[in-house]
Amino acid sequence: LPAQDQPAGKPVTAVVQKIEIQKLRQGDNLILGFSIGGGIDQDPGQNPFSEDKSDKGIYVTRITPGGPAEVADLRVGDKIMQVNGWDMTVVTHDQARKKLTKKKEEVVRLLITRKSLEEAVKHSKGCHPRQ
Amino acid sequence: MDNESQYSGYSYKSSHSRSSRKHRDRRDRHRSKSRDSSSRGDKSVTIQTPGEPLLDAESTRGDDRDDNWGETTTVVTGTSEHSLSNEDLTRVTKDLEESTPLECKRFIGPVLGGCLSFFALITPLAFLVLPQVLWRDVLEPCGTPCEGLYVSLAFKLLVLLISSWALFLRPPRATLPRFFVFRCLLMVLVFLFVASYWLFYGVRVLEPRERDYRGIVEYAASLVDALLFIQYLALVLLEVRHLQPAFCLKVVRSTDGASKFYNVGHLSIQRAAVWVLDRYYSDFSVYNPAVVNLPKSILSKKMTGFKVYSLDESTTNNSTGQSRAMIAAAARRRDNSHNEFYYEEAEMERRIRKRKARLVVAVEEAFTHIKRLHEDEVASSPKHPREVMDPREAAQAIFAPMARAMQKYLRTTRQQAFHSMESILTHLQFCITHNMTPKAFLERYLSPGPTMQYQQQSGRGRQWTLVSEEPVTSGIRQGLVFSLRRLDFSLVVTVTPLPFLRLGEEFIDPKSHKFVMRLQSETSV
Numbered sequence: 001l002p003a004q005d006q007p008a009g010k011p012v013t014a015v016v017q018k019i020e021i022q023k024l025r026q027g028d029n030l031i032l033g034f035s036i037g038g039g040i041d042q043d044p045g046q047n048p049f050s051e052d053k054s055d056k057g058i059y060v061t062r063i064t065p066g067g068p069a070e071v072a073d074l075r076v077g078d079k080i081m082q083v084n085g086w087d088m089t090v091v092t093h094d095q096a097r098k099k100l101t102k103k104k105e106e107v108v109r110l111l112i113t114r115k116s117l118e119e120a121v122k123h124s125k126g127c128h129p130r131q
Numbered sequence: 132m133d134n135e136s137q138y139s140g141y142s143y144k145s146s147h148s149r150s151s152r153k154h155r156d157r158r159d160r161h162r163s164k165s166r167d168s169s170s171r172g173d174k175s176v177t178i179q180t181p182g183e184p185l186l187d188a189e190s191t192r193g194d195d196r197d198d199n200w201g202e203t204t205t206v207v208t209g210t211s212e213h214s215l216s217n218e219d220l221t222r223v224t225k226d227l228e229e230s231t232p233l234e235c236k237r238f239i240g241p242v243l244g245g246c247l248s249f250f251a252l253i254t255p256l257a258f259l260v261l262p263q264v265l266w267r268d269v270l271e272p273c274g275t276p277c278e279g280l281y282v283s284l285a286f287k288l289l290v291l292l293i294s295s296w297a298l299f300l301r302p303p304r305a306t307l308p309r310f311f312v313f314r315c316l317l318m319v320l321v322f323l324f325v326a327s328y329w330l331f332y333g334v335r336v337l338e339p340r341e342r343d344y345r346g347i348v349e350y351a352a353s354l355v356d357a358l359l360f361i362q363y364l365a366l367v368l369l370e371v372r373h374l375q376p377a378f379c380l381k382v383v384r385s386t387d388g389a390s391k392f393y394n395v396g397h398l399s400i401q402r403a404a405v406w407v408l409d410r411y412y413s414d415f416s417v418y419n420p421a422v423v424n425l426p427k428s429i430l431s432k433k434m435t436g437f438k439v440y441s442l443d444e445s446t447t448n449n450s451t452g453q454s455r456a457m458i459a460a461a462a463r464r465r466d467n468s469h470n471e472f473y474y475e476e477a478e479m480e481r482r483i484r485k486r487k488a489r490l491v492v493a494v495e496e497a498f499t500h501i502k503r504l505h506e507d508e509v510a511s512s513p514k515h516p517r518e519v520m521d522p523r524e525a526a527q528a529i530f531a532p533m534a535r536a537m538q539k540y541l542r543t544t545r546q547q548a549f550h551s552m553e554s555i556l557t558h559l560q561f562c563i564t565h566n567m568t569p570k571a572f573l574e575r576y577l578s579p580g581p582t583m584q585y586q587q588q589s590g591r592g593r594q595w596t597l598v599s600e601e602p603v604t605s606g607i608r609q610g611l612v613f614s615l616r617r618l619d620f621s622l623v624v625t626v627t628p629l630p631f632l633r634l635g636e637e638f639i640d641p642k643s644h645k646f647v648m649r650l651q652s653e654t655s656v
Contacts, residue, residue: 035655043649061653093652100656 012089014113015121016081021072021108032100032108033067034060034074039093049077051115057081058088058096060112075114082111237306240314247318248295251325251358255284258332258351266340273345280348287355294362298370305405308597309604312399313368321361328354373398378607379627382407382415386620387422389415394629401603404615407624408595412586416579418620421545486540487577493536494569497529503566526560541576549585550576593617 023030038047040056049059060078063070080088083099091099100108262270328350336347376394380403383390391414395406504519520528537555541547562572575584597603598621599613611626 032656035653037651037653039650039652041650043651046649046651062655064655093650093654097654097656 012081014079014081015117016111016113017117019072019074019110019112021068021074021110023106023108024068030101030103030106031067032069033064034069035062036080036093036096036100037061039096040090041092041094050079055079056090058091058093074110074112078112078114080110080112084109237303240306240311241303244299244314244318247321248299251321252288252291252295254325254328255288255351255355258328258336258347258354259284262336262341262344262347265337269340269342270344271342273348277345277348280345280352284348284352284355287352287359291355291358291362294366298362298366305408307401307405307603309401309602311402312604317361317365317368320364321358324357324361325354372396373402377629378609379629380407380607381625381627382411383623383625384415384418384620385614385623386418386420391415395607397606399604399606400599400601400611400613401597403607403626404595404597404603404613404624407622408593408615411622412583413581415581417549417582417585419545419549419579420619421548483540483543486536486543490533490536490540490576491569491573493533494573497533498569498572500529501525501563522560522564523556525563526556530556530559537576546576546579549579 021032023032036058038044038050038056038058042056044050044056045053047053047055047059049061050057058080060069060074060076060080063074063076080096082088083096084105086099088096088099332350335341336350341347373396375396377396378394380393380395381390382393391410393407393410395403398406501520534552538547541550558575559572594617596616597613598616601611601613603613607626609626609628613624615622615624
């Protein structure tokens with residue numbers, strides 16, 4: 001379906017982590033050092049990282065070793081929820097790419113979620129129950 | 132109560148003594164006779180489908196047949212009037228026919244209907260003929276309109292005759308316990324109708340010697356018209372109304388759980404029972420009493436070994452409490468009977484497969500021994516004369532090598548009661564005549580066929596008992612349960628209505644079928 005005909009996204013609750021990546025200048029381009037996959041116009045069944053195979057969010061599929069993303073502790077399989085305040089959960093692949101590769105921005109602040117975060121939170125909640 | 136006690140009467144041990152069989156047959160016949168009467172506590176009435184030997188192929192017999200034929204020893208002893216020998220079914224049916232005079236009841240309904248319709252068909256002709264005979268001289272002649280009426284009368288009568296013959300003149304296939312309501316209604320209607328016409332005719336025409344002949348002819352024509360309409364009503368009520376499916380009947384056989392689903396229309400319970408029985412004979416595999424689910428050796432280990440002592444003084448409902456305690460204890464005890472069952476079943480299956488393989492090979496080899504002689508072939512050369520055989524002799528010639536394998540296989544699958552040596556030879560002869568392959572010959576033995584396959588063509592019919600909590604002439608409705616009982620098994624029928632279908636519509640433009648490849652892009656940023 002084209003982007004404008006996609007059904008509306010469902011409300012999402014997730015534990016997120018802030019990651020700040022400084023773009024690296026390589027010749028004429030500013031690169032971040034990772035690859036993304038996914039989008040509302042893509043096939044969610046092919047996503048190896050998502051738990052729910054109908055999840056059409058943007059996922060990190062590759063990290064260039066030694067690149068800015070690796071330095072900032074971004075990991076393969078992370079789902080990107082926001083980029084510099086822009087929502088990434090209901091966007092097309094191309095829109096996501098555009099938000100990440102704005103020439104004017106040198107820093108991108110990502111909100112990402114990963115499974116291990118949830119478990120860490122659960123674990124910490126279990127160990128230290130709130131009074 | 133499990134079926135074991137019932138089977139003890141039929142004695143699964145193969146007995147070659149004729150005296151014990153004599154006793155058994157007498158007991159069987161007595162039991163069947165007592166079930167013929169429809170006097171029961173709850174409303175169980177008898178459906179009798181025409182013609183049935185009391186000891187037909189469906190009742191239990193175990194393996195008491197003389198199945199030594201594979202070993203080429205045949206024992207033929209003197210048969211008394213009450214004993215049954217496999218090769219002598221004709222004598223048995225003759226016996227039974229003279230002992231149970233059930234034939235008359237079967238034909239009362241059709242004969243009555245036939246008389247009534249004959250009377251109804253003759254009436255218009257009588258209306259026309261009587262004035263001519265009695266007071267011809269004073270009748271006013273009527274010209275062309277009368278002739279037109281004559282022709283139309285003749286053709287309508289012809290149509291009535293032909294359609295009555297086509298629709299209603301059939302041998303009855305079942306006798307129902309209660310009156311067939313629609314048919315009775317129609318016969319009463321016809322009778323009243325014709326009687327009232329005769330009444331008016333007698334009062335208005337015969338008495339005053341009516342002279343207007345045209346009026347009489349028109350009167351007769353109106354009678355024929357009305358008869359045509361009554362026949363239309365009969366057609367709709369008896370033949371058409373129940374064609375549109377409205378209910379789904381689930382039929383389950385009580386002994387082995389074989390079940391089928393059928394769609395029927397609006398019928399009374401008794402008619403639905405006949406309908407189900409029609410389908411039973413060709414859809415259900417034959418009832419084999421020799422095939423039981425769990426062998427007794429496994430089941431019998433359950434309840435032994437517990438003795439219950441009651442410690443408190445209360446004596447109220449002691450027995451139920453005791454038995455319940457025993458059942459609970461037996462269930463909790465760890466027993467391995469399921470293990471035994473599993474292994475025994477696997478062993479049985481292996482044995483069946485082995486025997487089947489031997490049988491198939493034996494039959495294939497046997498079939499290679501003969502070939503069909505074509506007319507243009509030279510019948511025999513002087514050096515190697517070949518004996519030309521007819522199918523029966525050819526069958527007998529090739530039966531010997533496969534007989535033993537066949538007998539062993541039938542015994543393993545517990546089918547030996549259904550196939551006698553004579554029947555196998557006949558089937559072999561049939562297959563040879565029709566150029567069938569060995570596989571086609573074996574099809575009859577490798578899987579149990581429908582009950583129809585094993586029926587002897589005697590005119591006796593089958594005795595079934597319809598057991599129902601509602602009057603059997605009431606129509607079937609949702610949630611109704613009735614059962615059809617035979618000597619040793621019964622069919623339980625449950626009625627559910629077919630769901631109402633709400634059919635919607637969706638139009639698809641044929642040009643709207645378009646496809647794209649799935650996207651899985653990966654972009655590096």
